[in-house]
Amino acid sequence: MSALPWICRSCARAMRPLHRNQSLRYASTATSRLAPSLIARAQSIAAEHDDLQKSLNAEFDRKKAKRVGELRRVAEALRNWDKVTSAITELSSMVDDPEQDADLAAIAKEELEIEESKLDDTERALSASLTKRHAFADLPCLIEIRPGPGGLEGRYFADSMFKMYKAHCARRGYQVNVVKYELSDGAGDSSSSLGELPLQEAILEVASEGAYDIFRIEAGMHRVQRVPDTESKGRMHTSAVAVWVLPSFAESTASESDFDDPESDFYVNPQDVKIETMRARGAGGQHVNKTESAIRMTHGPTGTTVSMQDHRSQQRNREEAWRLLRSRIASQRVEQREEEAVRLRNSVLSKTQITRGDKIRTYNYNQNRVTDHRAGLDVFNLADVVAGGDNLDKLMDAATQWLITTEIEAVAAEEEEKQKVASGTKKT
8 A cells, every 4th residue: 555545646656666675664664763673573473463363264263362362462553553664664765766756755745744743653552562461451450548657647648549549530430439448446536637537448449441450550659748737847747658459350250260260360269268257346336346247368378368347247248358358369479470570581670560669659748749750750730639630640641651661671671682692592
C-alpha cells in the first residue's frame, strides 16, 4: 500500500522506488530511536505469531490459540510501527529527490510531518508491548490501607487515602466494595479538623476487570507532611501510610483461578490454615458481646494472618477472610518469583520492583504539593488529589509511564546481554 493512497497513479509512479533488495522494514529503522535489539525482538515475536496463525487457520489447537493471543499485542504494535516508518522512508525519498515534481514534493513534505508526529506514539506502543504483562493485570484488586509511623496523624491520613481511592473509583465509574473499615480502639471518638477518623485498617475492593493493572503503581509508602491540629508551635510532622495492592479472586470465578489446583498461585491448603473465632471488637451492641462472629486465619507456611469482623455473620466473615488470605498469598508468591528473576537478570530490572518499603509519594499540605518520587512529578493542587480528582489521574498516569519506561529499559538491557552472549559464543 502506498504511503499516499490519495495520490493518483501517474503521480505515484514518479516516486523513486527503493532498491529491489532493500526491505522497507529494515530501511525504516534509520528513522527510529528504538534500540535495534528491541526491534529484533519484536520481529522475532511477530514472526512466531504469524507462523502460529497460519497453523491455526489450517487446524485449531487450544495451546497455539492461547499463544497467538499472548503474542498479538506485539504483532499489532509492530505492524503499526512498520506502517509509519515505511511511510516516512517513502516520503523522505520523495522530498529529497531533486528530480521530483515540486508540487508533489511539497505535498509529500506535509504528509511526512504528519507521519513523523505519529512516530513517538507508535514507538512507545511497540516498546510497551514487549514488556511482560503482569500475571494479574486483568483481575480486580484489593487496596489495603494501613497507617505507618506517625501515631494518630498517620491514622487520620490513612482515612483520607481510603476516601481518596473511593472517590477516585466513583468518578471513574469503577465498581467498588468496602471489604473492611476498622477504626482504632485507642483513639476513641477523635477526628481531625478535616473530618478524618483514626483508621486502623481499610480494604477496598475494586471489582472492575483490569483494576489491578491500573492501581498496582499505588503500592508502597505514602508520606504526608503537615501541621497536626494538636501542634501548638506550628511544627510540621511527617507520617506515613502503607498501601498494598493485591489481586482479587472472587469465588464465582474459581474455575478460572482454580483454587483447587496445587500448582496455582491461588491455592491454599486448608490443612495449613489455623482458624480461630472470637468476639468482634468495637461498636455493635449486644451482638458484639454475645456472638463469636469474628474470624482470624493464620497460614502456617508463610505466617500470613488475616482477620475479619466487619459482618454480623460468622460465615460471611469466614468467606471474606479466605478470599483475602488467598489474595495475599498469591501476591507473595508472584513477588518471590519476581525477586528471583531480578537476581538472574540485569540490574536495571530491579528499578521496576515496587515493594512495600518504597516511599513513592509525598503529600505536603503546607506547600499544597503532591510529589510522585518515581516519575519526578509535582502537582500543586493537593485538595483535588485527596478528593480523587483529575490531578490524581496525572500522578497515577505519570507513575505508570515511569514503570513502563523502566521495564522497557530492562527488556532492552536483557536483549543486549543476550546478543553479547550470542556474539561471544559465535567467536569461540
